[in-house]
Amino acid sequence: MNLQTVLQPKLYWLVSDTLAMTWRSLIRYVRLPQLLVFSTIQPVLFLLLFVYVFGGAIQTPGNNYINFLVPGILVQIVIFGSVQTGVGLAEDLSKGMIDRFRSLPMARSAVLTGRTIADLVRNIFVMILMIVVALIIGFRPQGSFLDILAAMGIIALFGFAFSWISASIGLATRNSETAQVAGFIWIFPLVFASSIFVPIDTMPDWLQAFANISPITVTVNTVRALILDQPLGDNLWQTFVWIFGILIDFFLLAVWRYKVLK
Amino acid sequence: MLIMPEVIISVHEIYKSYGKVHALEGVSFTVPKGTVLGLLGPNGAGKTTLVNILTTLLKPDKGIAMIGGINIAKNPSAVRERIGLAGQFAAVDENLTGKENLELIGALYHVPRKLVKERVQKLLEEFSLTDAANRQVKTYSGGMRRRLDIASSLIGQAEILLLDEPTTGLDPHSRIELWEVIKNLVKNGTTVLLTTQYLEEADRLADNIVIIDKGKIVAQGTAQELKKNIGGGVLEIHAHEKHNLPNIAAAVRDFNPQIDPILEIVSIPVTEGVKILPDIIRKIDEAGIKISDIELRKPTLDEVFLTLTKR
Numbered sequence: 212m213n214l215q216t217v218l219q220p221k222l223y224w225l226v227s228d229t230l231a232m233t234w235r236s237l238i239r240y241v242r243l244p245q246l247l248v249f250s251t252i253q254p255v256l257f258l259l260l261f262v263y264v265f266g267g268a269i270q271t272p273g274n275n276y277i278n279f280l281v282p283g284i285l286v287q288i289v290i291f292g293s294v295q296t297g298v299g300l301a302e303d304l305s306k307g308m309i310d311r312f313r314s315l316p317m318a319r320s321a322v323l324t325g326r327t328i329a330d331l332v333r334n335i336f337v338m339i340l341m342i343v344v345a346l347i348i349g350f351r352p353q354g355s356f357l358d359i360l361a362a363m364g365i366i367a368l369f370g371f372a373f374s375w376i377s378a379s380i381g382l383a384t385r386n387s388e389t390a391q392v393a394g395f396i397w398i399f400p401l402v403f404a405s406s407i408f409v410p411i412d413t414m415p416d417w418l419q420a421f422a423n424i425s426p427i428t429v430t431v432n433t434v435r436a437l438i439l440d441q442p443l444g445d446n447l448w449q450t451f452v453w454i455f456g457i458l459i460d461f462f463l464l465a466v467w468r469y470k471v472l473k
Numbered sequence: 474m475l476i477m478p479e480v481i482i483s484v485h486e487i488y489k490s491y492g493k494v495h496a497l498e499g500v501s502f503t504v505p506k507g508t509v510l511g512l513l514g515p516n517g518a519g520k521t522t523l524v525n526i527l528t529t530l531l532k533p534d535k536g537i538a539m540i541g542g543i544n545i546a547k548n549p550s551a552v553r554e555r556i557g558l559a560g561q562f563a564a565v566d567e568n569l570t571g572k573e574n575l576e577l578i579g580a581l582y583h584v585p586r587k588l589v590k591e592r593v594q595k596l597l598e599e600f601s602l603t604d605a606a607n608r609q610v611k612t613y614s615g616g617m618r619r620r621l622d623i624a625s626s627l628i629g630q631a632e633i634l635l636l637d638e639p640t641t642g643l644d645p646h647s648r649i650e651l652w653e654v655i656k657n658l659v660k661n662g663t664t665v666l667l668t669t670q671y672l673e674e675a676d677r678l679a680d681n682i683v684i685i686d687k688g689k690i691v692a693q694g695t696a697q698e699l700k701k702n703i704g705g706g707v708l709e710i711h712a713h714e715k716h717n718l719p720n721i722a723a724a725v726r727d728f729n730p731q732i733d734p735i736l737e738i739v740s741i742p743v744t745e746g747v748k749i750l751p752d753i754i755r756k757i758d759e760a761g762i763k764i765s766d767i768e769l770r771k772p773t774l775d776e777v778f779l780t781l782t783k784r
Contacts, residue, residue, distance in 0.1 A: 224583055231580040239568040242609060307562035311625070314528040314558040316550055317581040472530075 228318040232325020236299065237332060250295075251337050254288045255344055261408055262348060269409055274439060278352075281345045282362065282435040283407035286427060288341060289334045289370025290402060294394035296330045296374040297381025301390035304382070309472070323465055327374040334370045338363060353440040362437040365450060369430050372454050375461035382468040406431045426453035478505035481633060481664045482527065487536035489522055489688075496522040497533070498688040504666060504681070509659055511679030512668040519688040520668035521561060524637045527666070528558045540633060554582075557626030561637045563618040564625075567611040571602050571621050574610060575628055582629030589628070596624040600654060616647025623654065627663075634658065636667040640674060652677055672771075684781065691781045708741040708753065711766040724760035725753050743769070 240247045261284070262277050271279040300323075303309045312322050342350075352359055381390040404418055405411070405427035411419050422428050430453065433446040482504035489497040496519045504510045512520050525531040527538060529549040538545045540552050565574050572593055579589035597603045600620040610618060619639060626634060636655070640648040655678055659665055669675055675682045676696045684692040684699070692699055710725075712718050721739045722730045728741045728749065743749060750769070757764060 227583075228581060231577055235566060235569065235577055238573070242568045307560045307564040308566065310525075310528075310530055310560045311558060311564035311578075312581070313530050314553060314556065315578070315581045316553040316583060316629070321581075 225318040225321065228321035229324045229328065232321045233328045233332070236326050236329030240333060247333070247336070250292065250333075251340050254284060254291070254337065254341055257287065258284050258341065258345060259348070265408070270413075271410055273441075277345070277348065277350050278439055279410075279435070280408065281342070281350045281352075282438045283405075283431045284345075285338055285341060285363075285366050286369065286431050286434065287402055287407050288337055289366055290373055290398055290427070291395075292330060292334045292337065293370050293373035293377045294391065294398070295333075295377075296326055297377035297379075297384070297390040297394045298387045299326055299330075300378055300381035301384055302387040304385045304472075305387065313472070319469065320466060323378055323469060327371060327378060330374050331367060331371045335363070335367050338366065352438045354438050355440075358437045358440065362434040365430065365434055365437075365454075368454055368458075369426075369450075372457040372461070375458060375465050378465040379461050379468055382465060382472070401425060401427055406435075426450075426457070429453060478508075480504065481506040481541055482510070482666060483537075483539045484523070484527070485537045485539075487523070487526060487538060488534045489519075489526065489531065490534060495688050497526075499536075500685065500688070500690055501536075502683050502690065502693060504664060506664055507659065507662050508680040509655070509665045509667065509678050511675030511682045512666065512685060513670070513672065513675045513682055514668070514685040515670060517687075518685045520685060521637055523685075524558070524560075524635050524666070524668060528556060528635055529553055554629070555632050557629060557631030557634045559619075559623045559626045559634070559636045559639060561641070563615075563622040565610050565613075565618055565621050568609060570607050570609055571613070571617075572597065572606040574621060575625055578625040579628040584629060592628055592630070596627060599657070600624045601650075614647070616643050616650065619643060619647065619651060620654065623651070627658070631663070633664045633666070636665065638668055638670065641670070648674075686781070706743055706769060706771045708743050708750065709736075709766075709768050709770055710739040710741070710753075710757070710764055711768075712737055712739070713763040713765045717762055717764075720760065720762050721757060721764065724756045724762060727756075728753065 258280070261280055266276040266280070269276055300309075303312075303322075309322065313319065354362070377390075377394050380393050384390045384393055404414070404422045405425050406422065407427065411422040411428065414422060429446055429449045433443060433450040435441070436443045436446065480503045484503070485501050487497050487500045488495075500519070500523060502510070512523065514520050522531065526533050527540065527545065529545060529552055532546065541555050543551050543555075545552050566577070569577065575593045575596060576589055579592065580586075584592065597606050600623070602617065602621060602624065605613065605617060610621065613621065623634075623636065623639065639655070640651055643651065652674070655665060655667070665678075667674075667678065679696065682693065682696055682699055683690055710721055712721055715734075715737050718732050718734065718737065718739060722732050725739070725741060730739045730741050732739055741749075741753065750767075754767070
């Protein structure tokens with residue numbers, strides 16, 4: 212059966228345009244495999260650095276450090292990866308690609324969804340690669356296969372939501388270098404003031420208060436509990452509130468920014 | 474009986490401001506089907522703003538623009554199906570091959586896949602890109618990128634092509650190649666609106682020229698009409714020795730000569746190019762004065778503007 216005969220014409224073209232734009236964003240990784248290698252090397256270095264350098268000095272009651280760290284690092288990867296969404300869009304803007312797309316009879320939203328979906332696919336790929344490396348150096352998940360799959364789904368969705376924040380930044384800056392800097396600057400404190408690398412109860416009270424409500428901590432706690440087969444508590448629903456809150460707000464913001472370009 | 478050509482682009486009293494900057498202040502013109510309109514003007518004249526309005530990227534503050542009988546403000550998506558845009562920078566994806574770029578834009582124009590394949594082959598041939606079809610665009614020269622860019626804008630078989638400074642930054646060879654491409658398109662019925670900073674380019678390609686400056690139209694007409702208004706240029710006689718300048722001026726006194734002691738030339742304004750050249754040379758020869766060079770300098774765009782804005 213042909214997709215074109217099943218769907219409404221408008222919906223069919225929306226899907227078709229989005230797929231074309233996703234393909235266009237992904238093909239660069241096939242053409243430039245080094246791009247993928249380098250975007251994987253950094254998280255792998257983070258993993259090795261924290262496991263072998265800092266790991267010995269960090270106390271994680273109930274878990275050995277590598278098991279504690281890997282769920283957090285996976286979240287960190289998708290957050291860092293999401294910066295590329297904005298960088299890519301800013302580059303398209305400065306090179307006139309977006310002008311061309313906007314002059315075409317295509318679905319306008321496909322420019323944004325194509326890019327964010329491509330980054331979602333890339334994030335999943337890097338995540339799998341990271342898990343393989345982690346398993347080699349001693350990571351041992353405790354949860355069931357389905358729990359781990361659910362955790363990966365949540366991480367991917369979290370990264371997808373962050374891609375829309377990044378898209379809004381990229382459309383506002385219109386310059387790939389600025390988008391890179393503006394995309395990372397607010398992420399760094401957020402990533403370190405969370406439960407990604409260390410248990411937060413050794414932080415000073417004021418920082419704990421901040422880290423406790425951070426969407427990153429909530430999400431990391433959820434996926435850590437799933438992967439290590441530990442109690443979820445309130446983290447799961449809070450994670451989904453954050454993910455969908457970010458997704459909806461920044462989807463609307465990015466679409467609006469795209470509409471009022473120039 | 475007079476046959477009126479069908480008007481395919483009409484722009485009526487378009488205004489557009491960015492804050493306090495008035496980019497367009499009441500621009501009006503029409504383009505008959507199957508012709509080339511050259512929009513000529515310096516940087517910041519409002520050319521790109523106008524192209525962006527016609528390609529639905531920008532909304533005018535005031536005024537009506539129609540393309541193929543469709544009001545741009547009322548039905549932008551119908552307009553997008555009929556136009557092709559090649560903007561100021563070659564909008565091609567460096568990581569894709571030439572062929573993939575065309576296929577992507579074809580898909581986004583919603584051309585059926587089979588047709589895309591056929592058209593891609595044809596366009597690659599027409600734009601002399603067949604050999605480079607499977608190479609990534611990052612290996613392309615500036616001229617090749619431009620050709621691919623324009624080919625992309627044609628894959629939807631647009632009736633109307635809008636080219637924003639298509640030859641800026643190209644070497645002379647690529648520029649002439651591109652002119653040929655555009656001429657062929659028009660021969661096959663495409664209507665072209667192109668912006669340029671080069672008088673020569675407008676002269677070579679455009680059936681009608683609109684000269685725009687600071688958001689206003691300062692002149693419009695065919696190249697011939699404009700040239701007649703502007704004048705033919707200046708004839709410059711370079712003296713062999715500086716002290717001969719007054720003698721040269723005296724010999725050609727009938728032609729309103731002026732002495733420029735700094736450049737060591739005698740300049741004569743000419744309206745009809747080379748017609749008076751033999752007379753002038755004869756006069757100098759009869760007076761027995763040695764000269765080192767004589768050249769006819771066509772008016773530059775700057776001079777055109779100076780002439781047009783002085784009036």
